[in-house]
Amino acid sequence: MPAMAPELDGISMTENVFSSCSSPLSSPPSSPVTVPLFSGRPKRQAAMRAAEKLCFIINEYGSHEDFPHGNKRARDISPEPEDSNMAAKEFSSKRPRIHEPSETLSSDNGNDADIDAEFDVDPELDTEKASAFTANTDVEVSPANTLHITQPANPYQVQMNAQNARLVTHILANLRAISSHQAQTAHQAHSALPPYTAEQVHLHQFMINQSMAGSPVANGPFMVNPSMVDQSTIDQPWYNPTWFSAPNPIISPPQVSPFITNPLPFIPLAMIYTTGQAAAPSIGLPDVNPVSIDHDHDQVTVVNNDQPDDNTSAAISRLPPRGPTPIHSKFRGGICEALPYFKAYKSSCYNVNLVAKGFLIDHEVEKGDIFGETVVIAAVGGNRVREGATMVRAQNASDDAVNVRSLRHVYDHNGLIAIIAGENHPLYPCEPPAAYAVLDWFHITYMWTEKLKTRGSQQAFFTVWRVRFEKANTSTPSWWIPAGHEEIATPTTCPSRSCVACGVMSKEIFTIGWFCLNHNCASFYQISPGQEVDIDALVYSQDFVNERTPFIGEIPSLMPDMPSVNSDQYGTELHLRTGFVCPDCHHACRRLYWNTLRCEIPQCGFRQEVHMVPYPRDKLDAEVEAFEKKMVNRRRNSGVNDPLATICIERHAVRSPVMALGGYIVRQFFLTDPDDRMIGSFTIFRSNEQINARAGGPDELFRTLEVEDIGLRRNPAAVAGHKLEGLTRHFQQNFGARYKFGVSVQSKGFADAPPAILKALKRLDWAKTAAVSSATANLPLDQHALGDDTLTDVALHNQSFNELLALGYMEDDKINYHDDGEKELGPVVAALSLGSPSTMRFRPKRGKGFDTGTRRSRNNPHHVDILEVEMRHGDMMVMAGPAIQRLFEHAVTPCGKRRFALTARFVDPARMEDQADRDDALIKGAIPAHAANFEYDGF
Ligand SMILES: O=C(O)CCC(=O)C(=O)O
Numbered sequence: 001m002p003a004m005a006p007e008l009d010g011i012s013m014t015e016n017v018f019s020s021c022s023s024p025l026s027s028p029p030s031s032p033v034t035v036p037l038f039s040g041r042p043k044r045q046a047a048m049r050a051a052e053k054l055c056f057i058i059n060e061y062g063s064h065e066d067f068p069h070g071n072k073r074a075r076d077i078s079p080e081p082e083d084s085n086m087a088a089k090e091f092s093s094k095r096p097r098i099h100e101p102s103e104t105l106s107s108d109n110g111n112d113a114d115i116d117a118e119f120d121v122d123p124e125l126d127t128e129k130a131s132a133f134t135a136n137t138d139v140e141v142s143p144a145n146t147l148h149i150t151q152p153a154n155p156y157q158v159q160m161n162a163q164n165a166r167l168v169t170h171i172l173a174n175l176r177a178i179s180s181h182q183a184q185t186a187h188q189a190h191s192a193l194p195p196y197t198a199e200q201v202h203l204h205q206f207m208i209n210q211s212m213a214g215s216p217v218a219n220g221p222f223m224v225n226p227s228m229v230d231q232s233t234i235d236q237p238w239y240n241p242t243w244f245s246a247p248n249p250i251i252s253p254p255q256v257s258p259f260i261t262n263p264l265p266f267i268p269l270a271m272i273y274t275t276g277q278a279a280a281p282s283i284g285l286p287d288v289n290p291v292s293i294d295h296d297h298d299q300v301t302v303v304n305n306d307q308p309d310d311n312t313s314a315a316i317s318r319l320p321p322r323g324p325t326p327i328h329s330k331f332r333g334g335i336c337e338a339l340p341y342f343k344a345y346k347s348s349c350y351n352v353n354l355v356a357k358g359f360l361i362d363h364e365v366e367k368g369d370i371f372g373e374t375v376v377i378a379a380v381g382g383n384r385v386r387e388g389a390t391m392v393r394a395q396n397a398s399d400d401a402v403n404v405r406s407l408r409h410v411y412d413h414n415g416l417i418a419i420i421a422g423e424n425h426p427l428y429p430c431e432p433p434a435a436y437a438v439l440d441w442f443h444i445t446y447m448w449t450e451k452l453k454t455r456g457s458q459q460a461f462f463t464v465w466r467v468r469f470e471k472a473n474t475s476t477p478s479w480w481i482p483a484g485h486e487e488i489a490t491p492t493t494c495p496s497r498s499c500v501a502c503g504v505m506s507k508e509i510f511t512i513g514w515f516c517l518n519h520n521c522a523s524f525y526q527i528s529p530g531q532e533v534d535i536d537a538l539v540y541s542q543d544f545v546n547e548r549t550p551f552i553g554e555i556p557s558l559m560p561d562m563p564s565v566n567s568d569q570y571g572t573e574l575h576l577r578t579g580f581v582c583p584d585c586h587h588a589c590r591r592l593y594w595n596t597l598r599c600e601i602p603q604c605g606f607r608q609e610v611h612m613v614p615y616p617r618d619k620l621d622a623e624v625e626a627f628e629k630k631m632v633n634r635r636r637n638s639g640v641n642d643p644l645a646t647i648c649i650e651r652h653a654v655r656s657p658v659m660a661l662g663g664y665i666v667r668q669f670f671l672t673d674p675d676d677r678m679i680g681s682f683t684i685f686r687s688n689e690q691i692n693a694r695a696g697g698p699d700e701l702f703r704t705l706e707v708e709d710i711g712l713r714r715n716p717a718a719v720a721g722h723k724l725e726g727l728t729r730h731f732q733q734n735f736g737a738r739y740k741f742g743v744s745v746q747s748k749g750f751a752d753a754p755p756a757i758l759k760a761l762k763r764l765d766w767a768k769t770a771a772v773s774s775a776t777a778n779l780p781l782d783q784h785a786l787g788d789d790t791l792t793d794v795a796l797h798n799q800s801f802n803e804l805l806a807l808g809y810m811e812d813d814k815i816n817y818h819d820d821g822e823k824e825l826g827p828v829v830a831a832l833s834l835g836s837p838s839t840m841r842f843r844p845k846r847g848k849g850f851d852t853g854t855r856r857s858r859n860n861p862h863h864v865d866i867l868e869v870e871m872r873h874g875d876m877m878v879m880a881g882p883a884i885q886r887l888f889e890h891a892v893t894p895c896g897k898r899r900f901a902l903t904a905r906f907v908d909p910a911r912m913e914d915q916a917d918r919d920d921a922l923i924k925g926a927i928p929a930h931a932a933n934f935e936y937d938g939f
């Protein structure tokens with residue numbers, strides 16, 4: 001087990017300084033490297049673009065000669081999310097010189113738009129980098145579909161076609177990862193890494209094949225040097241020798257053994273080659289998390305920087321942990337939803353009012369970090385700066401950074417903090433039992449600043465804060481230490497001394513002797529006056545590592561209480577909306593279902609009903625009263641004197657007079673395009689007590705949905721199945737034809753829908769007809785010809801709805817800006833609001849030519865809202881005109897603890913690509929005969 005290697009480059013194992021990463025391979029690939037891909041039908045454009053991208057990345061991230069030892073481009077790896085696109089954009093701006101043997105490479109089936117979309121090509125971009133690399137690069141496409149990519153000393157041949165474009169992207173990601181490895185190993189000790197298991201190889205092949213789905217696999221690229229495979233694993237029942245040599249690799253689901261926690265461990269493609277030569281695997285320490293999730297909104301925004309898997313440490317085999325984890329999770333969302341002491345989706349430190357509560361240690365590790373049995377040392381602060389296409393930790397840590405202040409508070413006040421370990425921590429002492437596992441409660445025994453070298457630079461330095469955590473309860477064994485590998489350390493005391501220059505006390509933490517660790521002092525890192533410490537020579541002293549400081553105080557349980565409804569609660573309050581730790585298997589679970597707590601581990605099967613208590617009328621009234629007060633102020637401040645809208649830019653939301661339709665008070669707004677042409681209508685139907693109280697009306701529907709299980713659940717909205725999977729913030733159940741809107745929601749046919757759903761559908765059908773007819777009547781004559789051509793097409797607008805999406809919102813849930821403009825959708829969308837009041841806002845999309853002013857949000861300028869409408873219990877709204885969805889986006893924010901929205905659309909089977917989908921839509925969208933009992937008359 002590499003982490004246990006006794007002596008590494010003069011650093012003893014008890015010091016734990018970077019010991020786990022190394023290469024199992026020694027021989028560099030011979031030159032030229034051949035990256036054989038698939039042969040098949042040539043597609044000139046795709047091949048050329050892929051070649052360009054390859055050239056760019058090679059140039060940017062290191063040549064093949066770097067692979068085994070070089071680190072010249074190491075700082076540029078693992079770009080921030082947006083940067084993977086940037087790289088693609090940069091490479092495409094200037095093309096390498098390309099020689100085309102025209103006789104064989106006709107672009108008969110080329111589709112540039114598709115290819116550009118695939119590579120995020122932006123031909124406008126021009127950068128110095130791109131010109132620098134193109135100057136040195138020649139690409140030749142040979143008649144045999146082989147690309148010869150020539151740079152000084154870097155000849156490549158790539159056989160490719162249009163279909164393997166994605167695979168090329170995959171390879172490029174790996175090339176970068178390999179550079180990452182170089183950067184790290186340059187600083188790290190080397191020891192033999194166990195070879196990959198046969199299973200891991202197979203999994204990787206499977207993953208590549210998945211990404212190649214649909215392409216003709218004529219000549220498989222997957223040949224693995226048998227010396228890289230752990231021979232003892234190849235006689236496992238799932239082993240198939242053809243994985244390692246077959247020209248047509250098996251495409252079958254991998255059989256995941258229990259010891260691989262992530263179903264698709266990421267094994268660097270560079271180990272799969274045909275030359276018989278080995279390249280170094282990527283087990284480096286990526287700089288940044290490749291996927292970032294914005295959880296502030298209901299629809300999480302995930303920016304995927306790389307392959308959705310950064311499981312680079314999967315290739316390291318370690319001993320199993322000695323004991324079970326107190327709490328573990330497959331998902332970061334599970335940890336954040338279930339644990340009160342860690343709710344940081346992006347940061348490593350979670351604080352409440354500047355007091356740190358939980359700390360995540362994962363792949364972002366600096367030299368000198370420790371993951372030990374009792375002591376954990378981690379770097380914090382040291383802001384990242386952009387270096388080329390990458391963010392690197394290079395700025396001095398600020399004393400005022402929130403994380404630093406929050407940790408400092410725990411240190412100063414002798415508090416406790418929970419540590420959670422991510423599976424990619426390169427120093428994980430055991431086989432990580434889960435993507436995330438709670439270690440224990442720790443206290444902070446020292447905080448100091450250190451000087452580190454900027455990656456890839458011998459001269460540049462930056463300071464980080466460093467925190468030494470010590471396990472609070474040392475009488476219980478640490479589960480993460482494999483049995484038989486317990487520490488044998490005699491507790492010591494680390495000497496400390498005050499600095500004569502600044503008076504601040506520093507511990508003597510390094511073997512070379514004492515020096516000042518206060519980065520604000522002139523003597524910082526001066527071993528003697530004027531003499532700088534040699535950073536490369538720094539090794540923690542035994543006295544420092546083995547120092548033990550008993551924790552005095554009570555140590556709470558790590559296990560949070562199960563959410564349960566008490567007498568004064570109703571089931572949808574914020575604190576009941578959280579995840580939970582499964583009492584049976586201790587998996588930290590997200591709250592997936594509206595009225596059930598279900599463990600996310602299928603084999604566990606834990607399930608507990610949540611008793612949803614009907615939300616009392618007086619509570620709803622109180623919500624409306626508070627909402628009303630807020631809105632009155634809003635209207636006053638925005639200068640809008642309208643009983644239904646609080647924001648209204650008249651130019652883009654032209655108001656009709658207030659009307660009465662059925663029993664409702666109705667206001668219609670015509671939304672306009674940048675040239676002031678009316679392109680759609682938005683109609684709000686204000687309900688009243690009489691309408692609400694009628695049989696089959698909103699009161700009855702609300703009461704039914706409150707207690708009936710209609711299947712509401714949250715669904716993955718981003719990187720489904722990945723540990724960073726993002727769920728929608730609200731709960732959904734679709735009825736009728738399936739509505740594909742980026743969130744994967746299954747649909748129940750109307751024949752199986754509860755009466756409440758069919759009743760709502762009939763009401764919405766009525767509202768649609770009423771809204772569209774009055775819009776046609778209200779639309780000024782001179783706008784008929786100017787507007788979107790379908791705006792006045794009543795027949796088109798009158799298609800009966802065949803789909804209804806039920807949304808459930810608990811306290812604080814919402815739906816962020818989006819459009820309902822999927823290509824299968826008809827031009828009208830109608831919704832019925834039940835329960836807590838809410839606002840619905842519209843704003844122009846970016847890049848559509850609107851000039852309404854912008855609002856800065858998280859450094860992203862967004863157009864301001866042009867319309868904000870209030871929706872209360874029983875109200876209905878209708879959006880009509882497809883251009884509304886093309887030009888505007890809308891968001892809904894409920895202001896209360898329980899709201900349902902029932903939104904109906906027409907999903908056009910004729911516009912579905914797949915016959916099976918068409919058939920399904922026709923069957924599920926068919927309105928059953930008994931729905932005729934629920935016809936609605938508008939009162
Ligand atoms: O919650 C609502 O009222 C509307 C939801 C919505 O915009 C949608 O379902 O697309």
Ligand SMILES: [Fe+2]
Nearest residue numbers: 818819820890
């Ligand atoms: Fe919507």
